[in-house]
Amino acid sequence: xxxxxxxxxxxxxxxxxLLASKGDRARLLAGGTDLLVQLRGGRRSVDLVVDAKxxxxxxxxxxxxxxxxxxxxxxxxxRIYADNAIATAYPGLMDAATLIGGIQIQGRATLGGNLCNxxxxxxxIPPIIALGGVAHIAGSNxxxxxxxxxxxxxxxxxxxxxGEMLVSINFPTPVAHSGAxxxxxxxxxxxxxxxxxxxxxxxxxxxxxxxxxxxxxxASVAPTPVFAKDAGESLAxxxxxxxxxxxxxxxxxxxxxxxxxxxxxxRQRNHLVGVLTRxxxxxxxxxxxxx
Amino acid sequence: MPGPTHVQATINGEDVNFxxxxxxxxxxxxxxxxxxxxxxxxxxxxxxxxxTVIFDGRIVDSCLVxxxxxxxREVTTxxxxxxxxxxHPIQQAFLxxxxxxxxxxxxxxxxxxxxxLDGEPGADEGRxxxxxxxxxxxxxxxxxxxxxxxxxxxxxx
Ligand SMILES: Cc1cc2nc3c(=O)[nH]c(=O)nc-3n(C[C@H](O)[C@H](O)[C@H](O)COP(=O)(O)OP(=O)(O)OC[C@H]3O[C@@H](n4cnc5c(N)ncnc54)[C@H](O)[C@@H]3O)c2cc1C
Ligand code: FES
Ligand code: FES
Numbered sequence: 001x002x003x004x005x006x007x008x009x010x011x012x013x014x015x016x017x018l019l020a021s022k023g024d025r026a027r028l029l030a031g032g033t034d035l036l037v038q039l040r041g042g043r044r045s046v047d048l049v050v051d052a053k054x055x056x057x058x059x060x061x062x063x064x065x066x067x068x069x070x071x072x073x074x075x076x077x078x079r080i081y082a083d084n085a086i087a088t089a090y091p092g093l094m095d096a097a098t099l100i101g102g103i104q105i106q107g108r109a110t111l112g113g114n115l116c117n118x119x120x121x122x123x124x125i126p127p128i129i130a131l132g133g134v135a136h137i138a139g140s141n142x143x144x145x146x147x148x149x150x151x152x153x154x155x156x157x158x159x160x161x162x163g164e165m166l167v168s169i170n171f172p173t174p175v176a177h178s179g180a181x182x183x184x185x186x187x188x189x190x191x192x193x194x195x196x197x198x199x200x201x202x203x204x205x206x207x208x209x210x211x212x213x214x215x216x217x218x219a220s221v222a223p224t225p226v227f228a229k230d231a232g233e234s235l236a237x238x239x240x241x242x243x244x245x246x247x248x249x250x251x252x253x254x255x256x257x258x259x260x261x262x263x264x265x266x267r268q269r270n271h272l273v274g275v276l277t278r279x280x281x282x283x284x285x286x287x288x289x290x291x
Numbered sequence: 292m293p294g295p296t297h298v299q300a301t302i303n304g305e306d307v308n309f310x311x312x313x314x315x316x317x318x319x320x321x322x323x324x325x326x327x328x329x330x331x332x333x334x335x336x337x338x339x340x341x342x343t344v345i346f347d348g349r350i351v352d353s354c355l356v357x358x359x360x361x362x363x364r365e366v367t368t369x370x371x372x373x374x375x376x377x378x379h380p381i382q383q384a385f386l387x388x389x390x391x392x393x394x395x396x397x398x399x400x401x402x403x404x405x406x407x408l409d410g411e412p413g414a415d416e417g418r419x420x421x422x423x424x425x426x427x428x429x430x431x432x433x434x435x436x437x438x439x440x441x442x443x444x445x446x447x448x
Contacts, residue, residue, distance in 0.1 A: 006296065006313035006359050029357075036316070036355050037336045049313065051360065078349060102425020104340055104403070107349035108356070190424035191338070 001039045008051045012058075012138045012167060015050055020140045020163030022048045028165055029053075030074050031108035033101065034117045057167050058112075063089060069171040073112030078103075080111070090171065091287055092131055092180025092201055096124040099184070102191055112166050118152040118224065125152065125225040126199025126217035127182040130232075133171050139164035149217070149227035177204040177212075179287030181280040184219065185272045194220045195264040198252065198276035200232075200284050204240065208289040211235040216248065216277060221256035221269050228255035231277065240285055249277035300361040302327075303371030311358040318342045320358035321368060329369040329398050333427065340426030343399040343406075344368050350406035352425070369398035372405065381405055384443035385436075392430035400426050404440045412447040414440075 009015040019026050026048040029035055038044040052058050058074035063086045071080065077097040081087055087094045093111075100109050100123055114124040115135065125148070133148040140163045148169070152158050160166065174180075184197035197219030203212040214235040218226040231251035238244040258269035295310040302325070311320050318335070321327045321344070333339035335354045342353040345367040372379035378386070381401050391397045400423065407414055407422045414422065419440050420433075428436060 001314040003312065004314045006357065008362075032355050032357070032360075033337055036357070039314075040335065049357070053360075076349075101337070102340070103406070103422050104343055104350050104352045104425045105337060105355075107346070107351045190421070 002045060004039070004046060005048045006051065007048060008054050010054055010056075012055055012165070015052070015055060015165060016138055016140055016163060018048065018050050019165060022046075023162040026050055028073075028116075030058075030110040030113040030116075031076055031105075033105050033109045034113060034119075052112075052165075060168060061086070065173050068173045071111055071169045071171075073110060073116075073166040073168055075110055075112070077106040077109050077111070081106075089174055090131065090180070092127040092182050092199060092284070093124070093171075095182035096127050096199070099123060099190075111169060115148065115151060115169065116158055116160065116166055118154070118156050118158045120155055120222060120224055121194045121197070121220040122152075122225060123182065123184055123194060123197055123219065126197055126219050127180060127201075128169060128171075128199075129217035129225060129227050130182075130199040130201040130215045131171050131174075131180055132201075132215065133169045135159075136167045136170055137164050138167050143167070149225075152224040155223050175203055177206060177208060177288050178202065179204075179284040179290070181283035181287065183276050183280050183283075185276065193263065196220050196256075196258070196269045196272035196276060198273060198280050200277065200280040202235070202281065202284045202288055204285065204288045208240075208285075210239050211237065211244070214248070214281070214284075216252050216281075218252060218256055218273055220263075221258040221273055226255050226257075228252045231255060235281075245278050245281050248281065249274045252277040296359050298359055298362050300363065301365045303367055309358075313357060313359050315358045317344070317346075317353040317356040317358050317361060317366070320361075321353060324358070327368055327370055330402075331395050331398055333395065333399075338425075338427065339396070339399070340403060340423075341396050341399040343402045343426065345402060345406055350403050367402070367405075369402055372401065379405070380446040381408065381440070381443040384439040384446070388435050388439035388442060390431060390435040390439035396426060396428040396430075400428070400436055400440075404443065408440070408444050408447050412444045414444055416441065419444075 052074040058072040060072040180201035182199040184194035186192035214232040331341040333341035
């Protein structure tokens, strides 16, 4: 790693100013579990690393029925799953927060970093999309909000302009009879990169027998995480049944554009999208019925 | 280009001052600046857990922390476990269970286990295996390590 400067701004505006002054030669450091590996491996080079962790807004983790969930961009995974109220209300997010890396990685890694790193395999991104997460962004020209499904623009690329940063990811309060789930396929039990992953969220009617709406998102089957809009919409107003879930899983496969690489082939990935879509929908339905 | 940064932190309960470059990892600082070579380097990219330390109460891979990030904070390394009275129960259990061969992974496993057992001495085998998934061992096959951690937990209750 070449020489870097290190800054510890205490406010968002200070951080934005630092980022703006260096353009693409500056990067924000959240947990560092992607950034430090990339800098050391020479895949990225910067002059200035700006620590995100001393900015109060980025450390916010709050949940209330009125305001929904706010996950500051510097909040590590373990803080999310250690919070019982949040773990209960957002099981789909917990599925991802508890499987990113191992315990050491979860002590540092953030969902904000996972989203900003914009890897097609980012495990938290499908559940963030499925749950309707919104990226709150600050920059020299003011702040803006971007829906999570519009955030990643290519492998390792996102909508942030030079001088912009992610402040938090915000989620609506789960409505009654809703549930979500994320599953990935890896050849090992732990610590691996998804061959394919699927995050789903569903809202059922009061009887628990019919879908009101659903959102489905896929990992590792395209240059970016995929929002399989048609697949989710195909379930709206339909009964919960093997046939409707099968149809949605076929639409999810249609939304995937995987490649063959060392981790898996196109055929295997398409198959996995089908299997994981059906499984996560069934889990999400169970969770929706459970409360 | 400014010079090295002055960092003040608490390491193993002691107030420590050092100079480091912002690009240096906490692992490099521990080993090369402070001469604390108990913490090992395996992969240097977060996969093996050999460099595990406790940072403000959480286990982390010190190769994925910058030395400058510990400013004003607290770190426990393997050197902080034994006391004047003898080895830490986890260290003792690793010896008694022959839970090491080459030993390169051992400090990381012991510190990671402390991170679990301090709060959950009753952790069962499944919990221990899950907790230690970020620690790799090329020699033992893990069974003896898991048995040692179970034993240590008994003594730490
Ligand atoms: C051993 C190991 C195992 C892993 N396992 C998994 C896994 O199972 N699943 C998975 O998805 N990932 C995995 N990862 C990758 C990584 O841990 C995750 O992507 C993690 O969520 C990144 O978060 P971070 O806080 O560490 O990000 P950082 O490394 O701090 O940042 C990542 C990128 O985002 C940028 N960034 C961070 N915060 C902001 C912000 N607020 N605004 C703008 N830009 C920002 C950084 O500049 C950097 O480019 C693993 C990594 C390692 C080393
Ligand atoms: S040396 Fe840090 S995890 Fe391997
Ligand atoms: S004892 Fe050799 S790597 Fe674990």
